[in-house]
Amino acid sequence: MPATLPLLAALVVASASAGPAKAPEKPIDFNRDVRHILAGKCFACHGPDDKVRKASLRLDVRAGALKPLRSGSSAIVPGNATKSELVARTSTDEPSSVMPPPRFGKSLTKQEAAILKKWVEQGAPYATHWSYRPPERPGVPAVRAASWARNPIDQFILTRLDKEGLAPTPPADRPAILRRLAIDLTGLPPTLEEAHRFLNDKRPGAYERLVDRLLASPRYGERWAQPWLDLARYADSQGYANDPNRTIWPYRDWVIGALNRNLPYDQFTVEQLAGDLLPKPTTAQRIATGFHRNTLTNTEGGTSAEEFRSAAVVDRVNTTMQVWMGTTMACAQCHNHKYDPLSQKEYFQLYAILNNTEDNNSGSDAPVVSVIAPGQETAHAIATARLDAVKKLLDAETKRVDGTRPEWEKKADRAKLPKDVAALLALPKRNPSQQLKLVAYHRSQSKAWAALDAEMRALTARVRMLVATTPVLKEGKPRISHVQLRGNYLDKGERVGPGLPAAFPAPPKGAALDRLTLAKWLVDDNNPLTARVAVNRLWEELFGIGIVETSEEFGAQGEPPSHPELLDWLATEYVRAGWDTKRMLRLLVTSATYRQGAQATDVLTKRDPYNRLLARGPRVRLSGEAIRDQALFVGGLLSGKLHGPPVQPPQPLSGLAAAFGSSTDWSTSAGEDKYRRALYTRWRRNSPYPSLTTFDAPERTTCNVRRLRTNTPLQALVTLNDPVFVEAAQALARRIVRAGGKTTRQRVVYGFRLCLTRAPSDREADRLVNLFESARKQLAATPAKAADLATRPLGPAPAGMDVLDLAAWTVVGNVLLNLDETLAKR
Numbered sequence: 001m002p003a004t005l006p007l008l009a010a011l012v013v014a015s016a017s018a019g020p021a022k023a024p025e026k027p028i029d030f031n032r033d034v035r036h037i038l039a040g041k042c043f044a045c046h047g048p049d050d051k052v053r054k055a056s057l058r059l060d061v062r063a064g065a066l067k068p069l070r071s072g073s074s075a076i077v078p079g080n081a082t083k084s085e086l087v088a089r090t091s092t093d094e095p096s097s098v099m100p101p102p103r104f105g106k107s108l109t110k111q112e113a114a115i116l117k118k119w120v121e122q123g124a125p126y127a128t129h130w131s132y133r134p135p136e137r138p139g140v141p142a143v144r145a146a147s148w149a150r151n152p153i154d155q156f157i158l159t160r161l162d163k164e165g166l167a168p169t170p171p172a173d174r175p176a177i178l179r180r181l182a183i184d185l186t187g188l189p190p191t192l193e194e195a196h197r198f199l200n201d202k203r204p205g206a207y208e209r210l211v212d213r214l215l216a217s218p219r220y221g222e223r224w225a226q227p228w229l230d231l232a233r234y235a236d237s238q239g240y241a242n243d244p245n246r247t248i249w250p251y252r253d254w255v256i257g258a259l260n261r262n263l264p265y266d267q268f269t270v271e272q273l274a275g276d277l278l279p280k281p282t283t284a285q286r287i288a289t290g291f292h293r294n295t296l297t298n299t300e301g302g303t304s305a306e307e308f309r310s311a312a313v314v315d316r317v318n319t320t321m322q323v324w325m326g327t328t329m330a331c332a333q334c335h336n337h338k339y340d341p342l343s344q345k346e347y348f349q350l351y352a353i354l355n356n357t358e359d360n361n362s363g364s365d366a367p368v369v370s371v372i373a374p375g376q377e378t379a380h381a382i383a384t385a386r387l388d389a390v391k392k393l394l395d396a397e398t399k400r401v402d403g404t405r406p407e408w409e410k411k412a413d414r415a416k417l418p419k420d421v422a423a424l425l426a427l428p429k430r431n432p433s434q435q436l437k438l439v440a441y442h443r444s445q446s447k448a449w450a451a452l453d454a455e456m457r458a459l460t461a462r463v464r465m466l467v468a469t470t471p472v473l474k475e476g477k478p479r480i481s482h483v484q485l486r487g488n489y490l491d492k493g494e495r496v497g498p499g500l501p502a503a504f505p506a507p508p509k510g511a512a513l514d515r516l517t518l519a520k521w522l523v524d525d526n527n528p529l530t531a532r533v534a535v536n537r538l539w540e541e542l543f544g545i546g547i548v549e550t551s552e553e554f555g556a557q558g559e560p561p562s563h564p565e566l567l568d569w570l571a572t573e574y575v576r577a578g579w580d581t582k583r584m585l586r587l588l589v590t591s592a593t594y595r596q597g598a599q600a601t602d603v604l605t606k607r608d609p610y611n612r613l614l615a616r617g618p619r620v621r622l623s624g625e626a627i628r629d630q631a632l633f634v635g636g637l638l639s640g641k642l643h644g645p646p647v648q649p650p651q652p653l654s655g656l657a658a659a660f661g662s663s664t665d666w667s668t669s670a671g672e673d674k675y676r677r678a679l680y681t682r683w684r685r686n687s688p689y690p691s692l693t694t695f696d697a698p699e700r701t702t703c704n705v706r707r708l709r710t711n712t713p714l715q716a717l718v719t720l721n722d723p724v725f726v727e728a729a730q731a732l733a734r735r736i737v738r739a740g741g742k743t744t745r746q747r748v749v750y751g752f753r754l755c756l757t758r759a760p761s762d763r764e765a766d767r768l769v770n771l772f773e774s775a776r777k778q779l780a781a782t783p784a785k786a787a788d789l790a791t792r793p794l795g796p797a798p799a800g801m802d803v804l805d806l807a808a809w810t811v812v813g814n815v816l817l818n819l820d821e822t823l824a825k826r
Helices: 004-017 030-041 062-066 085-091 110-121 152-164 174-186 192-199 206-216 218-231 249-260 265-277 283-293 305-325 344-353 377-403 405-411 419-426 432-444 447-465 515-522 530-543 564-576 581-589 602-607 624-634 671-675 690-694 713-721 723-739 744-756 762-780 783-791 803-817
Strands: 368-372 467-471 481-484 492-496
Touching: 030 110, 085 110, 152 564, 174 192, 174 206, 174 218, 174 581, 192 206, 192 744, 206 218, 206 581, 218 249, 218 305, 218 530, 249 283, 249 467, 265 283, 265 515, 283 305, 283 368, 283 467, 305 344, 305 515, 305 530, 344 481, 344 492, 344 515, 377 405, 377 432, 377 447, 405 432, 419 432, 432 447, 447 467, 530 564, 530 581, 564 581, 624 690, 624 723, 624 803, 690 713, 713 723, 723 744, 723 783, 723 803, 744 762, 744 803, 762 783, 762 803, 783 803
Parallel strands: none
Antiparallel strands: 368 467, 481 492
């Protein structure tokens, strides 16, 4: 027997006696397991910012982490936790040695310390932050329940659900998915006609045809403009203390139009950041640059125009990186970024790209372009044509009249002239001002000239009324840019030229680093963030939470994606399909994932309260704009008018005024303008529309990426008592009486379907019938109150309608508009 065989046999016996072999330890993944610990607990003192770095230890890059310390030890010795100071300092309970120190207020948990130890033992491998790597298109995973999947999205979701031991929820019923889809794509519930059309369409592809109809609706652009206007910090006022009005609604209308015509997202980007730098830019492309004219302007007396011009450029740097790359560049304004590889110098290199526009914090909002007000195109054309004709006639008449002036000056009877004119005639020599005054008087004595002059003035005023001016970007002379020490525009450090952060791919060689290059760099195929950020935002709007929950932060401080492979597949698909936003939305809403029922079992609620795993459909409260628009819509009050100047719907009187400015109160718009969609409401930064802010709308002084939903008693007070909602309930009551049928139960069913698309259950219908009858009985005892409830503020009851009935139906309507199911999508 060979000598090695006894040894081999002994090893086999020993192995068998020791029991089954231990499974290999799961590798620690730096991006998944480690980065967020270091970013949250270590980078503030041991990160990219060299000015505050402690002990010369840098933990955000491997070379810095392995570098020997002044003490001679090392923070990390790959593979050796015992010799690694990082492990020792994060595992000890000794207050003088533990890291992070107690005063930092963010101690590591035992689990986090254990992860760091295992990571070091496994060699302490680092990796580029996941979002800084260009997305690679993953293969679509194969799944067992392939029949459930309607498109690749579902295969990614189902793969994760299988791993978690969960199964999808059955599809939502037709009324529920119809209402969900209509609200998501247009911001409004479906009409009864649309509901009837879809619910009775039994042909294959009925749902897809519904999707296409909604995407083609002009309401689509209005609905999807709202979150973009949050990003653009759009407002109809200049901000700061006095907050005067600003005319910039043509930019808002450009956004609506661009979305409705499905302008590809890369072009959508370029036109807003640099439309004026395109070859032969159109007026519309120049208006698009209003995106960065939404910055605040301070017109208060005694302020420095340069200070606030610089503040506007700073805001443009922050907003650009936040909107397109989900990056908190603002952290690097005063110092090197503490968590991401972004230096203060790089911040001001970006600043230098945006620092050359002509706007300069002047109250005039110049430079501007002129646009014809919506609906006034014909009137403008007629007035302009007549103005041109009158100008020619006036020029001819002026030439004729002026030719008679020398003879008139010789023969004029000075006794019959006004004293000042006679005095001018007596002068041996006149200065230019005196001569102009005399010429004007002489011309005015011609009835023909005076009539033409008056008509021209009136037409000029008329044309001006039909035109609006809106602020735009215009490149001016290059300015010298410096690093601003501690962010102070007066404290200038190193001079810098235009540049882009080195952590991301470089722009094309030889390209001039201007706004156009910046815009194209953002939507370049090699940019790792822009497509991810964009599709994540679409996902967030539909599902209530993004694949990356922190849609405003894709850096080290952000949350990792719940489905990283799906996010990269969507990002690459968006680019592959030409940045076609409607196509991407169609893909999302036709997935089986989106079409699931929204009901949550106790198991799912406990296991996945925020629905990150997508084992059920989305159920979230609507935005303030959608809640208001829906109430007016089901009441039959909502105006379908598109575009135009902002309107002023009813709001409570406060009796307040902005500092050094005008009153924050306003006069309610007349006619249908009172009932325009919330998107068109005048947005004043110092006092945004109260009912919208109650439902979490931002002030829009700065870019707002994500509205965090709150749940407060004030919200119920708005929907129960705000005059807009009371009026909507009154209008709904009249609609129910007019078209809901003859019996109380028929009318209940009709009103319920208007609000929720579905028919009520018997129990729901019984309760609403009882509510109507009890309300009518109580109101009969107080006719004056009943009359008020039925008619104020909407107006007198239509002929033939019983006021007491209308009052009772107003109570029912108010309840319907306040149902949880009405205020949410399910």
